[in-house]
Amino acid sequence: MSEPAPSTLRSSAEALAAPLPDLQAQAERLARTLLLGGHGRRQAGMGDEFWQYRPAQMGDSARSIDWRRSAQSDAQFVREKEWQAAQSVHLWVDRSAAMQFASSKDLPSKGARAGLLAMALSILLMKGGERVALASLGTPPRIGALQLTRIAEGLSTIEEVDYGTPDATGFLPHSNAVLMSDFMGPIEAVEEAVSKCADLGIKGALFQILDPAEEAFPYQGRTIFTSMGGAMSHETLRAGDLRDRYRDRLAERKDRLSTLAQSAGWRFDTHHTDSSAQSALLWLYAALEGPR
Structure with missing residues (x-):
């Protein structure tokens, strides 16, 4: 198999890298709004x-x-x-196909919002002197511009699975962690990850990101529901009849996530992609405060 021509390789590389500066620029602007507002992390020191x-x-x-x-x-x-x-924070951000859903072209996908928030949170934490790691990279928490670039690259990838599975491998004991997802997949994997973190003395937050249509379920009549990865499909002639059952199941899932977070000494919240990214970032930043 022949090697690609230099011009082809360069254009492909530029296309791959194009989203990264934009993501970092957006995240910098978002982080700056909190810094200008005077919000800061106040953690008790733990000695040397x-x-x-x-x-x-x-x-x-x-x-x-x-x-x-x-x-x-x-x-x-x-x-x-x-x-x-x-002073180490581990981020697990769901990059599965399900996170690429957006019910309207005027809304960001769940994955795009998660990536923006994770990047902005990383910037804020590093400005405060804390080290950050993205779980998918498999590297220890670090600080600095190079680490931010690595995180941006990691957040630009999409996994070829319908739903993400939290991975707490390599998390440092007594550190902090944030798990970001729609949490619409098997919840047992989430429970296992949080339990593992709790055993290691890790404090953190579960942050659920949903599209507003996933909350309201506005569908009527004949509808074909297909997973973003294409692995699952369901057709119904009366989608409206499913609304109450769907909402009940969603409420049960949220309650289970909230109970899981509370039992581990973590925090839980749900964010919708039509809501303010700034308020979501403020919640995440504040969620990592508190007694250790």
Whole structure:
């Protein structure tokens, strides 16, 4: 198989990278509104004491490796201190096909809103001196412009699955976490992830993002419902007859998510894509405050 011509490779790369500066610019503008409003994170310090060794991960610098501890085995280890975990935030953002839904061309998709909020939250946290990691990248929390670029790249990808599955692998004990999704897929995966986080002393938030049509269910008559990934389809001649049952199921799902968050000491909220992104960002920022 021949290599693509340089001109073709460049144009393809430029097309792939085009959304990234726009996402970062939008997120910067959104973050700036909160910074100008004087909102800040107020966290109790946790000291500079040694806390634990952890296996080195991709992206760790050579100087962060504890060579004395690493010499005792075939693996490399990083020495972490309490404050490093306390000032780390892990973000899991659902990039599944379901998140690409928008009921109107005048509304952003759920995935686009989630990406914007995750990016703006990352900017705010880093400006406050905290380290951020995007779960899908599989790298430890970091700070700086390069990390923001990596996060933007990660948020631009779409997974070829109907519904996302939260992944808490690699989350640091006693850190913070935000799980962002419509949470319309199997809820057992969400419960497992939050339970794993709670066992590690991680505090955080479940943030549900819905299109307003998913809340109101405005459909009537003959309607064909198809999942964004195309794996599921259902046709009905009387969509209006399903409205009450659908709303009841949605209310049950929200209640289950709220109960799950409360049991783990987390916070839960639902955001609609026709609502203010600024108020959503403020809620997320505030949700990561509070006693540790």
